[in-house]
Amino acid sequence: MVIRNIIFDLGRVLIDWRxxxxxxxxxxSEVAIFLWKNVFDTVEWNLMDKxxxxxxxxxxxxxxxxxxxxxxxxxxxxxVPELLTPISENVELLMPLKRMGYQLYVLSxxxxxxxxxxxKKFEFFKxxxxxxxxxxxxxxxxxxxxYQTLIFNFNLNPFESLFIDDKEENIKTAKFFGxxxxxxxxxxxxxxxxxxxxxxxxxxxxxxxxxxxxx
Numbered sequence: 001m002v003i004r005n006i007i008f009d010l011g012r013v014l015i016d017w018r019x020x021x022x023x024x025x026x027x028x029s030e031v032a033i034f035l036w037k038n039v040f041d042t043v044e045w046n047l048m049d050k051x052x053x054x055x056x057x058x059x060x061x062x063x064x065x066x067x068x069x070x071x072x073x074x075x076x077x078x079x080v081p082e083l084l085t086p087i088s089e090n091v092e093l094l095m096p097l098k099r100m101g102y103q104l105y106v107l108s109x110x111x112x113x114x115x116x117x118x119x120k121k122f123e124f125f126k127x128x129x130x131x132x133x134x135x136x137x138x139x140x141x142x143x144x145x146x147y148q149t150l151i152f153n154f155n156l157n158p159f160e161s162l163f164i165d166d167k168e169e170n171i172k173t174a175k176f177f178g179x180x181x182x183x184x185x186x187x188x189x190x191x192x193x194x195x196x197x198x199x200x201x202x203x204x205x206x207x208x209x210x211x212x213x214x215x
Contacts, residue, residue, distance in 0.1 A: 003180060003198060005161040006097060007150065009141075010108035012166040012187055014094075015118065016085045019076065027072055035072060038062075048111045051135040055113040081117040086124065090190045094127045096204045097194075106131035107150050107163070109141050130154045141165070142173040151177065162197065164190070 011017040019040055023032035039045065039062050048058045059077035063070045098104055106128055108115075112135035119125050132150045139146035150156065158178035165171050171183045182193045195202055 001180065002160055003102070003162050005103045005105060005154075005156055006194075007105045007107050007156075007161060007163045007179070009165040009167075009170065009184075010106060010110060010118075012087075013164055013184055013190065014087055014090050014124075016087050017083065019080065019083055022079070022083055023072075023076070026075075031069070031072055034069065035076065038066065039073065039076070046109075046140060049109045049134050050140040051112055051138040055111055081114055084114060084118050086122055087187050090187060091124050092204045093191060093194065093202055094124055096202050098127055100200065100202070103129045103154075105129055105150070105154060105156075106133070107141070107146065107165075108132075109134040111135045142167070142169040144173060144176070147173055147177050 008014055020032055020036045023035055027035075044053070044058055044061060047053050048055060053061075055077070059073060063073050066073065094104060104127060106125075108131075110133050112133075115133050115135060125131070130153065132146060132153065134140040134146060137146060137149055139149060141147075151158065158174075159180075161179050162182065163171070163174040163179040164182045164184055165174070166184050166187070168183060171181045174181050180197065182190075182197065184190055184193065191202060
């Protein structure tokens with residue numbers, strides 16, 4: 001097996017995404033559980049990620065649907081972009097992997113507005129050779145169409161490609177296409193898992209990461 005391409009998910013792999021923990025701290029567990037079940041873990045949220053509704057439409061929809069939680073929903077509508085921050089120990093791996101000769105790609109479920117926010121804020125996105133973002137192509141993982149778009153747009157051979165994601169259902173579809181995979185429910189294990197499957201050490205410097213992360 002020769003790996004030539006590495007495809008990264010963003011949320012919980014390269015970008016921190018823990019709104020539930022934030023809501024517990026700020027609003028208490030009762031409100032956090034309600035908002036997680038009825039706002040974040042919903043069909044409507046997936047529609048936003050798929051680009052079928054905007055962030056503004058989503059938040060307005062839930063403020064009308066749950067007026068008793070309007071204050072909390074309004075606060076989260078403003079806070080969500082700020083919660084999207086790089087997982088530094090994983091982003092640090094990108095430039096060394098690039099120097100080692102790997103082509104790097106992104107395949108991620110991400111709404112247009114939130115992706116535009118992080119793309120403009122963090123320099124490391126410029127390292128990638130290509131990106132497929134659900135909100136722009138109006139396709140979403142784990143549906144097969146978005147994987148087909150990735151393969152076709154960048155002329156990828158799945159058997160020469162490594163796909164990394166935190167969700168089992170997304171890994172399952174990648175396996176269907178023949179991708180080598182890393183299922184990563186624990187983001188802290190990325191370097192170890194990569195070195196095991198690539199059979200190589202990944203060396204980097206923290207200074208290099210600091211220069212890349214911010215504009």
